[in-house]
Amino acid sequence: MATDTQFDLWEVFIQGKSGGHHMHAGSVHASDKEMALKNARDLYTRRSEGGSIWVVPSSAIISSAPDDAAMLFDPANDKIYRHPTFYVIPEGAKQI
């Protein structure tokens, strides 16, 4: 693999509006956290996409192994009662 000469990699999360979740928007290169925040601002919020930014060193993220996918996720396939659509909404219930 070629050596990355573009500083460290950071993952960027943008909150679209107040109270909402921070959603993964992409990644940026930066040598420190202040640069990561500014680069994220310049790359991902130029068109009013958000009001709050998180940046996290990519190296701090632990990901599940693709080989474990069957063990981790397949057991969810036949548990339809875990979905709210499995249940009938009672008459008159305003919010579920």
Next chain:
Amino acid sequence: MGSKEQLFKYLLRLGDNALIQGHRLSEWCSRGPILEEDIALSNLALDNIGRAQALLQYASEVEGNGHTADDLAYRRNERQYFNFLITELPTGNFAYTIAKQLFIGLYDVILFEALCKSTDVTIAGIAAKAIKEAKYHASHAGDWCLRLGMGTAISHDLLQNAINEIWMFTGEMFEMTGWIRI
């Protein structure tokens, strides 16, 4: 010189500073040290071009003889521009650009904070937008000054040399000569 003429010349001066600085910054487009910084510098350039557009638009209205903002931006000869010399200094290396950005950014923060209180509502409105941009520009340049100044011996020297060269151009920012360059 009437007050309308004075206002026109003052707007040209403000607008030309933004216009020339924006074009100098745009020279970094596709030549930034890394992709992200390339985009950052282009963003700063666009802030300046936008500010120039607003100021020269107002200047054209004050002038009132049918010139558009584009006419003022691109159809004058070089002696009819009133920008600070610091804005037209060559782009130079990255440290040189950062040193220029720091001086201009810090000045713009002071200037536009004051202009937010202008009795001219159009200028106050432009300043209210510009002050946010100026704070970001100063912060961006300030971060980079720390990085370069405390980075390697090479980055430190590049920045120090740039500051030594550019310092003399900051005096012009505080001259009270009206619109006439002497």
